[in-house]
Amino acid sequence: MRSERAQARPTARRNRPSFLLAVTALLVVAVSFxxxxxxxxxxxDTGWDTASAxxxxxxxxxxxxxxxxxxxxxxxxxxxVGVVAxxxxxxxxxxxxxxxxxxxxxxxxxxxxxxxxxxxxxxxxLGGLHGGVLIATLSYFPLVYIPVAATLRRLDPAxxxxxxxxxxxxxxxxxxxxxxxxxLAISGGALLVSLHLLSEYGAFVFIRFDTFTTAIFExxxxxxxxxxxxxxxxxxxxxxxxxxxxxSVVRGSARxxxxxxxxxxxxxxxxxxxxxxxxxxxxxxxxIILSVxxxxxxxxxxxxxxxxxxxxxxxxxxxxxxxLGFGLAGAVVTCVLAFPIAWISIRHRGRFSRFLEGAxxxxxxxxxxxxxxxxxxxxxxxxxxxxxxVGVVIAxxxxxxxxxxLVNLRVGLSQAPTGLEEAxxxxxxxxLSAFFRVTLRLAAPATAAGGALVFLGIVNExxxxxxLAPTGTRTLSMxxxxxxxxxxxxxxAPYALTMIVLxxxxxxxxxxxxxxxxxx
Amino acid sequence: MRKRFGRISGIALATAAVLAVAACSSxxxxxxxxxxxxxxxxxxxxYNAQHESLTKEWADAFTxxxxxxxxxxxxxxxxxxxxxxxxxxxxxxxxxxxxxxxAMTLVENAGLFTDVKADTIAQVPSEYRPSSGKWTGIAxxxxxxxxxxxxxxxxxxxxxxxxxxxxEWKDRxxxxxxxxxxxxxxxxxxxxxxxxxxxxxxAGMKDNVRTYKGNGTVMKAVNAGEIPGGVIYxxxxxxxxxxxxxxxxxxxxxxxxxxxxxAFVSVSGxxxxxSSSKQDAAQQFLKFVTGKSGQEVLQNGTSFEYTVGSDVxxxxxxxxxxxxxxxxxxxxxxxxxxxxxxxxxxxxx
Numbered sequence: 027m028r029s030e031r032a033q034a035r036p037t038a039r040r041n042r043p044s045f046l047l048a049v050t051a052l053l054v055v056a057v058s059f060x061x062x063x064x065x066x067x068x069x070x071d072t073g074w075d076t077a078s079a080x081x082x083x084x085x086x087x088x089x090x091x092x093x094x095x096x097x098x099x100x101x102x103x104x105x106x107v108g109v110v111a112x113x114x115x116x117x118x119x120x121x122x123x124x125x126x127x128x129x130x131x132x133x134x135x136x137x138x139x140x141x142x143x144x145x146x147x148x149x150x151x152l153g154g155l156h157g158g159v160l161i162a163t164l165s166y167f168p169l170v171y172i173p174v175a176a177t178l179r180r181l182d183p184a185x186x187x188x189x190x191x192x193x194x195x196x197x198x199x200x201x202x203x204x205x206x207x208x209x210l211a212i213s214g215g216a217l218l219v220s221l222h223l224l225s226e227y228g229a230f231v232f233i234r235f236d237t238f239t240t241a242i243f244e245x246x247x248x249x250x251x252x253x254x255x256x257x258x259x260x261x262x263x264x265x266x267x268x269x270x271x272x273x274s275v276v277r278g279s280a281r282x283x284x285x286x287x288x289x290x291x292x293x294x295x296x297x298x299x300x301x302x303x304x305x306x307x308x309x310x311x312x313x314i315i316l317s318v319x320x321x322x323x324x325x326x327x328x329x330x331x332x333x334x335x336x337x338x339x340x341x342x343x344x345x346x347x348x349x350l351g352f353g354l355a356g357a358v359v360t361c362v363l364a365f366p367i368a369w370i371s372i373r374h375r376g377r378f379s380r381f382l383e384g385a386x387x388x389x390x391x392x393x394x395x396x397x398x399x400x401x402x403x404x405x406x407x408x409x410x411x412x413x414x415x416v417g418v419v420i421a422x423x424x425x426x427x428x429x430x431x432l433v434n435l436r437v438g439l440s441q442a443p444t445g446l447e448e449a450x451x452x453x454x455x456x457x458l459s460a461f462f463r464v465t466l467r468l469a470a471p472a473t474a475a476g477g478a479l480v481f482l483g484i485v486n487e488x489x490x491x492x493x494l495a496p497t498g499t500r501t502l503s504m505x506x507x508x509x510x511x512x513x514x515x516x517x518x519a520p521y522a523l524t525m526i527v528l529x530x531x532x533x534x535x536x537x538x539x540x541x542x543x544x545x546x
Numbered sequence: 547m548r549k550r551f552g553r554i555s556g557i558a559l560a561t562a563a564v565l566a567v568a569a570c571s572s573x574x575x576x577x578x579x580x581x582x583x584x585x586x587x588x589x590x591x592x593y594n595a596q597h598e599s600l601t602k603e604w605a606d607a608f609t610x611x612x613x614x615x616x617x618x619x620x621x622x623x624x625x626x627x628x629x630x631x632x633x634x635x636x637x638x639x640x641x642x643x644x645x646x647x648x649a650m651t652l653v654e655n656a657g658l659f660t661d662v663k664a665d666t667i668a669q670v671p672s673e674y675r676p677s678s679g680k681w682t683g684i685a686x687x688x689x690x691x692x693x694x695x696x697x698x699x700x701x702x703x704x705x706x707x708x709x710x711x712x713x714e715w716k717d718r719x720x721x722x723x724x725x726x727x728x729x730x731x732x733x734x735x736x737x738x739x740x741x742x743x744x745x746x747x748x749a750g751m752k753d754n755v756r757t758y759k760g761n762g763t764v765m766k767a768v769n770a771g772e773i774p775g776g777v778i779y780x781x782x783x784x785x786x787x788x789x790x791x792x793x794x795x796x797x798x799x800x801x802x803x804x805x806x807x808x809a810f811v812s813v814s815g816x817x818x819x820x821s822s823s824k825q826d827a828a829q830q831f832l833k834f835v836t837g838k839s840g841q842e843v844l845q846n847g848t849s850f851e852y853t854v855g856s857d858v859x860x861x862x863x864x865x866x867x868x869x870x871x872x873x874x875x876x877x878x879x880x881x882x883x884x885x886x887x888x889x890x891x892x893x894x895x
Binding site (some may be wrong): 044088150235245516 | 597618636766770
């Protein structure tokens with residue numbers, strides 16, 4: 027921890043960020059508050075009588091119970107699966123640890139709604155809370171696994187060795203020394219899982235599990251933009267904000283993770299012995315079969331069943347092109363807009379930077395459906411030229427995925443100390459080219475990872491794209507959704523397959539990059 | 547100072563690069579629409595709440611005949627209807643197509659439709675279009691009770707749609723209440739039996755029904771034996787039978803007939819927006835859809851919806867429309883906002 031401070035001090039300068047930088051960052055934050063502002067303004071507009079009639083009705087209670095149950099059951103399950111899996115591949119001599127390590131990140135390449143479609147076509151009766159928990163756990167446990175594995179890899183073995191030297195057994199070491207150090211990774215992962223649970227739409231529709239998000243979408247489809255939808259959105263927003271508060275309490279203010287590459291000594295992995303080795307293998311294999319095997323097999327089965335007819339190459343190509351376009355543009359714009367915020371938070375630490383980060387985090391915890399609902403209404407009423415344009419879709423992606431870019435950019439920038447840039451300048455290079463040749467280059471891998479993460483999010487996004495995309499847009503996820511809603515499962519399969527194939531390299535990049543992000 | 551300048555200009559440059567990329571990508575899409583506009587006489591925008599595959603068949607045939615391209619925005623009846631109302635006279639839409647009538651009435655009541663051309667009206671018999679002439683029927687669909695023959699015998703079937711509110715049907719029937727199809731059925735019930743009866747029926751439904759998303763999904767559940775029966779429209783069954791039959795092989799259709807609310811035949815609508823700057827092309831499209839070639843898409847295509855115009859008979863596999871003994875309802879009287887409100891109050895939405 028000392029080394030962190032020693033490293034951080036000289037780079038964290040007290041001077042204020044430049045005007046332009048601050049204004050850009052503030053602008054991004056201002057736009058990111060549009061959805062929240064919309065929900066509040068609409069709620070006030072609706073008036074108390076109508077609002078309370080819409081809020082305090084049995085249906086809302088039903089949705090509340092469903093959503094709470096889902097979060098309360100799924101999040102601990104994801105944590106257990108994620109932590110156990112991470113511990114096995116990082117800290118034990120489980121057979122094939124390196125392969126498992128990569129495979130366990132793979133479920134992220136399968137959109138949750140594709141996962142759900144696969145499961146529901148394999149087991150048609152799957153539904154309700156059980157189905158929701160199953161699908162959500164299988165889709166989202168990597169969000170815990172990845173940061174935990176990365177943290178485990180970087181933990182200082184000396185602490186555990188000391189504990190053992192002081193007489194603690196292996197279990198006691200794990201629970202009293204290792205787990206507390208994982209608190210940051212676990213609580214962060216758990217927060218991500220719960221926010222995903224709140225915003226997931228497609229996966230829960232397939233298995234007839236109603237949450238606030240599915241109900242808002244239904245209201246939207248029934249009234250386009252009625253008061254009932256906004257009230258439900260308001261409750262959902264409160265839900266998200268509550269989770270943010272809970273997470274910040276759980277996380278606490280202490281820092282556990284070691285930062286910097288000071289001690290890279292790898293922990294000696296534990297021997298599982300003949301008794302636990304098979305058990306561990308069964309656990310890992312089952313996790314992979316259920317989360318990757320079932321969806322891939324199911325998608326392939328439908329593809330084969332559909333035969334050659336389902337491959338409408340011109341439509342597939344156009345959907346792929348549009349998806350790539352949205353994904354790339356969204357990733358680039360998001361990374362660029364995240365840049366000023368990341369820059370301020372690394373180079374100008376202080377109240378202002380904390381405010382910026384907090385603000386973007388709050389607004390991006392809002393589910394896609396709420397962001398989309400807000401942007402549709404705002405553009406239709408106040409900035410009509412933007413209505414139904416690519417720009418609004420990209421803006422929505424930025425709002426939703428800004429933290430993904432932010433987290434990575436911060437790592438990248440913190441690894442590029444100002445000293446290097448200054449040194450380059452003192453050697454006679456212009457400031458501009460020093461920035462490009464030193465800082466930007468050093469930050470490039472992290473930026474790429476952030477971009478990849480945003481891209482992955484966009485490829486798998488459904489609700490905001492459905493609501494906001496310009497007329498004529500048919501992305502992979504939109505086509506998949508349309509065809510699978512007409513229960514034409516075979517015709518939907520090629521789109522599912524393409525989405526998975528497109529997401530795989532990004533997931534891998536994300537996995538490899540995660541090791542660098544851990545601890546910051 | 548110089549350092550700071552470097553940083554700023556770096557960021558500015560990066561931003562500019564991105565804006566350039568964004569501009570390129572948007573000008574790319576502009577270009578494609580431009581070239582399509584240059585290559586063909588025109589292109590129209592259809593807000594499409596009909597099944598995407600059906601309208602695509604219409605659009606492709608129409609483009610082939612006239613060279614006019616068709617852009618589709620996909621959504622549900624009431625979603626797009628309300629969206630048109632919200633957009634008002636700034637709407638980018640030229641034509642609106644629905645699966646059912648209530649959303650057409652919604653847009654008509656907002657004064658957004660222009661009159662349908664007389665030669666188009668002449669192609670559609672009066673029972674399949676509103677008396678106002680602000681829009682027209684383009685296809686039709688019949689309500690059915692789809693049931694699993696292993697779970698229900700013929701004498702156990704509901705005699706009337708109203709029976710489904712009774713306790714003996716608890717957890718024994720399914721529907722897709724969020725869909726415009728089902729909401730159209732409720733609007734027919736409202737028109738035929740009044741608000742009190744509809745409220746009571748919806749309350750009974752809330753107790754009894756198992757909800758699914760989409761009529762096809764309801765049929766799939768009935769087929770799989772998850773639930774004995776469900777209220778859907780007829781063509782899901784015919785469509786699946788024509789494909790693999792995998793989702794309908796255990797399903798039989800029961801037609802309520804006797805002018806029961808459950809025998810409701812829903813008219814799919816099409817109308818031209820007053821705000822459209824492409825009136826001529828838009829009217830041409832509507833004329834095409836209700837004309838012989840458009841109706842033959844219904845007769846010979848894969849949609850299995852009923853024909854309503856140009857004397858083109860329905861697909862031979864369907865029970866003839868005349869035999870369904872549907873209740874007589876002016877499609878212009880179906881009220882969607884009230885239905886959504888009643889269903890929201892009942893806890894179904």
